[in-house]
Amino acid sequence: MYDMRYGVRTSFRTTGLVVLLGVVMTMLDTTIVNVALGTLARDFHTTLATIQWAATGYLLAMSMTVPVTGWAVGRFGVRNVWLGSLVLFVAGSALCAAAWSLWSLVAFRVVQGVGGGLLQPVGQMMLAQAAGKERMGRAMGLISVPAMLVPVLGPPLGGLLVQGPGWRWLFLVNLPVCAVALLAALLLLPREGGAGQRQPLDVLGLALLSPGLAAVIYGLSEVGNGALLPHPALWIGMALVAVFVWRSLRGTSPHGTSLHGTSLRGTSLRGTSLLDLRLFGDRTFAAAVLALGCYSAAMLGFTVLVPLYSQLAEGGTALEAGLLLAPMGIGAAITMPLAGKLTDSRGPRGTGATGVVLVVASIAAFVPAGGGPVPMFTLGLGHGLVATSVMAAAFRTLEPAAIPAATTLSTIALRLAGPFGVALVAVLLQVFTRAGVAQAYPYTFWMAAGLAGVSLLPIALIGSGTWRRSSSAPA
Template sequence: MRYSVRTPFVTTALVVFLGGVMTMLDSTVVNVALTTLAHDFRTTPATMQQAVTGYLLAMSMTVPVTGWAVGRFGSRRVWLVSLVLFAGGSALCAAAWSAGSLVAFRAVQGLGGGLLMPVGQAMLAQAAGKERMGRAMALITVPSMLAPVLGPPLGGLVVEGPGWRWLFLVNLPISAVALIAAALLLPREPDPAAAPRQPLDVLGLALLSPGLAALIHGLSEVGGGASFAHPALWIGLALVAAFTVRALRVPGALVDLRLLGDRTFAAAVVALACYSAAMLGFTVLVPLHSQLAGGGGPLEAGLLLAPLGIGAALTLPIAGRLTDSRGARGVAATGVAAVVAGIAAFAAFPGPVPILVAGLGHGLVSTSVVAAAYATLERAAIPAATTLSTIALRLASSFGVAVLAVLLQLLTAAGAARPFAYAFGCAAALAALSLVPIVLIGSKTWRRSSSAPA
């Protein structure tokens, strides 16, 4: 079936892609500029790391309000406001005069960026419908594929060329195009004021947003060498646990955990969590291996991940079509097998070919499982579902990086002959674990319990 460029699906996909690419690239491009920023602001790279951490934490804190904001104001309005906030934060970052000002402005940028991806995913899933969910998720996956591959090399080129301020200035023309495209192409929604208003769960927000920020920060610190007794980790766990207990007992919670009553959605979220923990950990280990074990430089380490993006780009279109026509389970299982084989092969024979194999599988898994997560839900439940799944992925990714980093440190301290090989083996095992919930997706013995609440 051919789609006109004016159909809601195609126009929404274009708008979501423009916003998604900016926010995902901004999460990685600054990493290579930390030394330069520390020199210009006369501070240490460790201090400038807060600019990266602050952006990610701000993104995490805004995710929980996505479902409520879309229901209260409409996805189109939330998208436009988020774009303006992200563009304003980018302009402020480019004008930063000190390390403290840059950290603060990165947080402003992250507040807008945190809403763009889940809102965009919800808009695209609703525009696609169940019959095109696989192709829709293939499109939404592209920015997250490009970020870890293109971010470090692009950041290096910009820093060595026009200077670090252009890391943020380049966002302004893209944001302008994205705003114009959103204003002209996104379909207008019914006035949200005409629908019954869901009050904001203020207590839930007070528990979950700082809880997520503290938990992710704590996991980041543990991955950097801190003890598991780090206060932020346990404070975050306590706040998230308190929110979970409350959300299961109180109607109208900020994040609707009743969506996990849809067993297909629950299985897909668990599969994504296991897989994301393994895959993000792998993308962190590869550059470390290149620099510590192979003696390569930062740019060489960043380019080593390029085959991952190339492989995923080759299979993404195929994955979307196969998922729509044959279901997600077989596509996802094939992808996981390729990823596990690629990671295991890289542990034994480091090089671009195993990473390419893992990339081929990555394109299959990410598309099919995300499509499966939303395929059985009612259209009105999708914004809340994208909020819940995004939170799960953020936590799982941070957990995977922390666990693999700690394992690598322990193996190195113990004098293991091949510490990286064992760490890569752990990543492969974690990816293989996602096969258990993947097998349950669409299984006749794992029937969908009921229609998830809207």
């Protein structure tokens, strides 16, 4: 298709290849280190609680980087931001492998997280722009596959590396893949014509939002780990985000455009915000992001609850608990490509609603079925339908100029939804257990199913209608 913004001809398949190569390792690094925490604590002569910062630092850095995505792309261009992020991630990986102390490892994980935090939203942005509205479903299906499967593969791969060549290979394994990703981006991504937008960075907005998001995510993580609900980081973060929202609603959009591309320059709105929160004025976008938030919270909470149930309630081993999630990934890999085609041809509402119903039924059947692979497989089938169709719906009614801001907003919503779901499940399980409820785990599973079911309400607001393929769209 022809990209009017940059005046270059782009290929959906080419962009898809570049994006997949870039995001695979960043997804893998969200979980691959988890199995090595005990080994790292021993080698660096510290406690497990302290070594957790090797994992937490990466996740917090990723979250803090996301808000600047839209500005960076507008200022430097998609290609340059993509290449710069890959270089940061590669450099962080090499430095992590050479870490000589706990805090050097944490610092280098932060460097990794800064690069990784930009790669996923920028990759999603590139795919959305290359696909156009006619192939948005297939684009989101393409990026959803690594997002679903790769983190599940992290712990088994990490275990093999730690038991084999050692923990430093958890980071060295990134280098050859990222080198290929860099080469592919240099050769395949077209150079963008014209100068970047000279929009100044909203420094005050960034100073409010980035630490606010990090504090909220850290506070929710602490709640999930058993801390009291009024954790100081949680409330401080919520206050910072609230001030950012109040300030943003009084200012203009980041690039002076409305959600449908109409110029807003010269209006009476004051200031320039880091994020265009008025995108939520688009009903389809707002409904899709709300649905993704509810659904993602339920799914992340469920995937944390499953290993706990397997080991503590059923007496399974850690390996058995990890393998329980494998059928879910297989099921999702089957339906994600199908969901993309269905979304492009028939619209997202029916596909997404069908997936949610299948997920809710599978969670409800998990405990009665003894936690076997069948409900996990059917849950994966449903997950593939939901993740692809609803994510595609978020960009359906937006003009290309609004996609960078929309990508940033949706990514932030998902980054917040995950820790919220984990914290909610952890709190509910603690409450049921302390109350002496014999069926604490089944009740908590039912709550997760209910939260997933809530996403049906915003999905119903997305609207129906066939996504008609334009006659000029390449296959």
